[in-house]
Amino acid sequence: MESGNSAFRLESFCTVFQAEMFALHRAVRRVKKDRDRQVNIFSDSKSSLQMLTGPKTYKPLAHAAHQDIMDIFAEGREVRLFWVRAHAGTAGNERADELARNAALKRKTAADYDRFPLSYAKKAIRAASLDEWQKRYTEGGTGEITKCFFPRVEEAYRILSRVTITPLLARTLTGHGEFAWYLNRFKLKDSPYYTCAPDKVQDKLYVL
Numbered sequence: 001m002e003s004g005n006s007a008f009r010l011e012s013f014c015t016v017f018q019a020e021m022f023a024l025h026r027a028v029r030r031v032k033k034d035r036d037r038q039v040n041i042f043s044d045s046k047s048s049l050q051m052l053t054g055p056k057t058y059k060p061l062a063h064a065a066h067q068d069i070m071d072i073f074a075e076g077r078e079v080r081l082f083w084v085r086a087h088a089g090t091a092g093n094e095r096a097d098e099l100a101r102n103a104a105l106k107r108k109t110a111a112d113y114d115r116f117p118l119s120y121a122k123k124a125i126r127a128a129s130l131d132e133w134q135k136r137y138t139e140g141g142t143g144e145i146t147k148c149f150f151p152r153v154e155e156a157y158r159i160l161s162r163v164t165i166t167p168l169l170a171r172t173l174t175g176h177g178e179f180a181w182y183l184n185r186f187k188l189k190d191s192p193y194y195t196c197a198p199d200k201v202q203d204k205l206y207v208l
Contacts, residue, residue, distance in 0.1 A: 005095070005099055006026065006099075007099040007100070007102060007103035007106070008022065008023075008026065008103055008112035008113065009103045009104065009106055009111050009112055010022060010111055010112065010113045010114070011111045011113070011114040011116070013116050013117070013120045014111075014113060014114075014115075014116070014117065015117050015119065015120075017045075017047065017048065017117075018061065018113070018115075018117060019100070020043065020045035020047075020048040021045075021048045021051070021052075021059065021061040021062055021065070022061055022112075022113050023043070023096075024041065024043055024045070024048055024049075024052060024061075024065055024081075025061050025062075025064055025065040025068075027041050028041065028065045028068045028069055028072075028079060029065075029068055031068075031072060031079045032068050032071060032072050035077075036077070037077050037078070038077065038078045038079075038080070039078070039079050039080070040079075040080045040081075040082060041079060041080070041081050041082065042082045042083075042084045042092060042093070043081070043082075043083060043084070044083070044084050044085065044086035044093055044096075045083075046083050048062070049081050049083055052065055052066055052069075052081065053081060060115065130153065130154055133153050134152065134153050134154070137153050143174070144175075145173070145174055145175030145203070145204055145205065146173050146174055146175075148205060149173055150173075171204075172204065172208075175203060175204040175205075177204065179202050179203055179204055179207065180192050180193060180194065180201070180202035180203075181201050181202055181203035181204075182203070182204075
């Protein structure tokens, strides 16, 4: 195989694992193309090597690289994978790190790899869901008392998921309880005002 090096850029949302697996895939692809009888590939990514040599994987890059390796073996050729310790002064490994840093800073119109990982998809879906939830929560005509305590749904979820909701806490956060304002809504009390203060609405916020 002729000497040389290659550097590629991935989209910013790609994970480190994808970057490592992409490099292995490109190396295996080059072995397949150059037709050498035996080639050794060195990587400091133990997790990527383990996935690549495992019996089955559903990761796209690992699956493609694994299939290429099977094709190489079917032709009577051999590619061997070796793990090397990172940041241990190994010349080839240090050179690879340098190329990776340069590629990350390189400006291009399009990345060489732009498939987002499942973790990114989950994060994007969650963010979109929270935005939609917040919009409905803000524009909704109910829950005015609750909105005073929790104007942001994400904050409400984070806090309330850690506490035990008791009847008293539920009445406090919703204003649904034995308050003249609330009972009057359902015709269970003649007036929403205090008996001793006719100009004051007896709701949860005023009681607090």
